[in-house]
Amino acid sequence: MQSNDKSRHSCTCSIIGTGSYVPVRVMTNDDMSKIVDTSDEWITSRTGIKERRIAAADEATSDLASNAARKAMEAAGVTAEDIDLIIVATVTPDMFFPSTACFVQKKLGATNAVCFDISAACSGFLYALTVARQFLNSGARKTALIIGAEKLSSLINWTDRNTCVLFGDGAGAVVMRCSDAENAPGRVLSAVMGSDGNLADLLKVPGGASSCPITPENVESRPNTIHMEGRETFKHAVTRMCHAADQALTMAGKTAKDIDMVIPHQANARIISAIADRLGVPEEKTFMNLQKYGNTSAATIPVALDEAHRSGRIKRGDVLLMVAFGGGFTWASTVMVW
Numbered sequence: 001m002q003s004n005d006k007s008r009h010s011c012t013c014s015i016i017g018t019g020s021y022v023p024v025r026v027m028t029n030d031d032m033s034k035i036v037d038t039s040d041e042w043i044t045s046r047t048g049i050k051e052r053r054i055a056a057a058d059e060a061t062s063d064l065a066s067n068a069a070r071k072a073m074e075a076a077g078v079t080a081e082d083i084d085l086i087i088v089a090t091v092t093p094d095m096f097f098p099s100t101a102c103f104v105q106k107k108l109g110a111t112n113a114v115c116f117d118i119s120a121a122c123s124g125f126l127y128a129l130t131v132a133r134q135f136l137n138s139g140a141r142k143t144a145l146i147i148g149a150e151k152l153s154s155l156i157n158w159t160d161r162n163t164c165v166l167f168g169d170g171a172g173a174v175v176m177r178c179s180d181a182e183n184a185p186g187r188v189l190s191a192v193m194g195s196d197g198n199l200a201d202l203l204k205v206p207g208g209a210s211s212c213p214i215t216p217e218n219v220e221s222r223p224n225t226i227h228m229e230g231r232e233t234f235k236h237a238v239t240r241m242c243h244a245a246d247q248a249l250t251m252a253g254k255t256a257k258d259i260d261m262v263i264p265h266q267a268n269a270r271i272i273s274a275i276a277d278r279l280g281v282p283e284e285k286t287f288m289n290l291q292k293y294g295n296t297s298a299a300t301i302p303v304a305l306d307e308a309h310r311s312g313r314i315k316r317g318d319v320l321l322m323v324a325f326g327g328g329f330t331w332a333s334t335v336m337v338w
């Protein structure tokens with residue numbers, strides 16, 4: 001699925017504010033090595049991750065999301081009443097239903113918003129951004145709050161060293177609006193999305209839902225935790241992300257040389273290096289913060305975007321390439337001018 005604002009619409013969708021929030025508790029690789037047979041050396045060399053954040057027991061995904069959202073709204077200069085669309089991308093909702101977006105609405109007091117969640121795993125934020133653009137471009141909604149938020153610690157099997165070292169908790173948010181100004185800052189130039197459900201089994205949480213409810217008989221085998229074929233996932237991630245990035249660049253009328261910063265999904269430093277390499281983008285133009293947070297799924301890109309903006313790593317007018325890959329499999333890429 002591909003879309004390009006310029007081909008069909010006169011208005012321009014722009015991100016007008018960003019925010020992020022990570023829980024206070026830090027869990028280092030050395031802490032991990034006390035739980036499973038692993039080491040700081042293995043985790044750092046295979047993934048680039050040094051530490052991750054773990055939410056408190058009484059902190060739900062909607063709490064992380066609301067904290068990030070408040071910062072994005074403050075940066076955008078909008079009130080809760082201004083927000084008329086809330087989309088939360090998450091695979092760790094507070095509950096099966098209501099949606100996490102509805103809980104966020106309640107916590108923010110955004111009474112004018114229509115609210116729903118998107119499930120596209122680590123591609124969720126870019127999926128949500130694209131869905132929100134359709135609402136804004138069509139004129140159906142005016143001010144969208146788009147959030148990627150995860151409490152992945154609630155899905156981790158803490159006895160599986162293959163997966164437990166990889167993930168963390170966090171949330172990032174953006175406020176998006178349409179404007180008539182063709183050169184509005186934060187404008188989205190292009191977006192591509194894709195999915196391949198044939199590969200669903202390579203990365204999943206198999207239990208706890210309708211196909212495999214938790215029972216006294218299966219609870220010991222922890223079906224309600226992340227199961228992943230790491231090597232296969234790695235290969236598909238690199239291929240799909242490179243292809244999606246190429247498509248998004250072409251659609252935006254840009255080449256790799258035009259990119260000022262790649263803001264990729266933060267799963268593994270080796271995946272990010274491979275993508276930068278294949279695209280021909282130098283490492284210094286590739287944003288990486290996974291050493292601090294691990295893989296926070298739908299939250300990685302909005303957290304990275306917020307950090308890149310607030311730290312001054314990106315400035316107005318920069319061309320940004322965002323690219324993601326996740327369970328499903330799903331993938332997505334967006335080119336924008338900051």
Ligand code: COA
Pocket residue numbers: 037038039042043046047122161162163165228229230231233234237267268271295325326327
């Ligand atoms: N500590 C120490 N050893 C570990 C370990 C850990 N935390 N996790 C796995 N190992 C071991 C394995 O048991 C295996 O041992 P063996 O050879 O004795 O069987 C060995 O390390 C190599 O395992 P392998 O899975 O082949 O490692 P890898 O180089 O593929 O790295 C991942 C593993 C998970 C880091 C890597 O495959 C990866 O990043 N995959 C993609 C993950 C991802 O991006 N997921 C989300 C997509 S959105």
